Amino acid sequence: MQRVIGAAPEGAQDPASAARAVQKMFSAIAPRYDLLNHILSFNIDRLLWRRAARTFASILGRPEARVLDLCCGTGDMAFALRREAGAAGAAIVGADFTHPMLVRAVRKSNGVAMQWVEADALNLPFPDESFDLVTSAYGFRNLADYDAGLREIVRVLRPEGELGILECSEPGGMIGKFYGVYFRRVLPAVGTVISGVKGPYAYLPVSVGRFPSASELTARMREAGFREATWTAYVFGTAGLYRGKK
Numbered sequence: 001m002q003r004v005i006g007a008a009p010e011g012a013q014d015p016a017s018a019a020r021a022v023q024k025m026f027s028a029i030a031p032r033y034d035l036l037n038h039i040l041s042f043n044i045d046r047l048l049w050r051r052a053a054r055t056f057a058s059i060l061g062r063p064e065a066r067v068l069d070l071c072c073g074t075g076d077m078a079f080a081l082r083r084e085a086g087a088a089g090a091a092i093v094g095a096d097f098t099h100p101m102l103v104r105a106v107r108k109s110n111g112v113a114m115q116w117v118e119a120d121a122l123n124l125p126f127p128d129e130s131f132d133l134v135t136s137a138y139g140f141r142n143l144a145d146y147d148a149g150l151r152e153i154v155r156v157l158r159p160e161g162e163l164g165i166l167e168c169s170e171p172g173g174m175i176g177k178f179y180g181v182y183f184r185r186v187l188p189a190v191g192t193v194i195s196g197v198k199g200p201y202a203y204l205p206v207s208v209g210r211f212p213s214a215s216e217l218t219a220r221m222r223e224a225g226f227r228e229a230t231w232t233a234y235v236f237g238t239a240g241l242y243r244g245k246k
Contacts, residue, residue: 004210006144009203015144019120022142023098025200026073030100032195034074039194040187048234049080049137052166052241056133057084059162065090065132068156070121071139072096075105075114077166081135082112090132095119096139122148129158137166141211150224154246163226163244168208171237179238183208217242 005015009025012018029036037045059065060081067085069078072094082092095117096102102116109116119125121136121143134153143149153163171179184205191201212220214231221229226244233240 004146004212006146006149007142007207008210009207010199019097019122019144022144025203026098026142027100028197029195029200030074030098030104033101034076034104036191036194036201037076040191044235045076048166048239049077050084051234052077052135052137052164053080053084055241055243056081056135056162056164059133060085060090062090062132063088066130067092067133067135068126068131069094070096070134070136070153071142072105072116073098073101073137073139075108075116077135077137078105078114079108079112082114087113091115093117093131095121095124097121122152124152124156126156128155129161130156131161132158133162133164135164135166138168140165141167141207146212146217147220147224150221150226154225157246159246161246163221163242163246165242166234167211167240167242168204169211169214169233169237169240170208171233175236179236214240214242218244 007018007022009018009021012021067081067090072078073096075094078092078094093115094105097120099118102118106116122145134157170176188202192198218229218231221244226246228245230243231240
């Protein structure tokens with residue numbers, strides 16, 4: 001089987017056009033993005049952000065630590081990290097290359113001490129060894145080049161730094177059959193109606209279906225420079241946390 005390079009929205013011919021398509025897609029759905037996340041996940045998304053953040057409590061509690069939430073969208077994972085860190089904990093930076101998403105993240109900040117940066121995950125504007133932790137919630141799957149993204153994360157992580165990627169997945173067995181009906185038929189239809197945009201919510205199940213398996217992605221994490229790489233299933237395997245240590 002050919003190794004998947006990265007995201008491939010319909011019509012994309014190469015990584016550059018794939019990145020442009022993803023950027024356009026998420027710009028279009030930004031106004032209803034938060035609402036749809038909560039509705040389509042039955043509010044489970046809120047629980048998973050908090051669960052993922054708690055996994056890195058030891059880093060987040062350190063006042064000198066710096067944390068980057070990559071592909072941060074409207075900021076929900078970054079806010080979960082901020083809550084876990086507390087006012088005296090780590091400094092949190094959110095980065096995304098979709099301007100309308102970041103505009104909403106800034107509005108939602110409401111005075112909370114956060115830094116937002118408009119940046120491409122494959123070409124981050126940070127020096128080497130800048131962060132103690134890098135996270136990404138439901139955004140890594142949309143990178144145009146997964147291996148390049150992992151190498152860039154390794155570059156900006158400090159020695160002993162950690163990575164946490166929260167992503168959708170497809171469970172097996174009977175749960176997988178029922179979930180597949182919802183994920184591939186119901187979710188795209190509801191997402192299209194509420195967002196008023198045709199295409200992005202049909203892309204979601206397709207992108208999850210072609211995303212590397214847990215065993216493959218953890219292997220690619222090791223190839224990129226992580227000495228440890230694991231995956232923990234969440235919610236019967238419908239999502240999971242990839243964790244790496246440099």
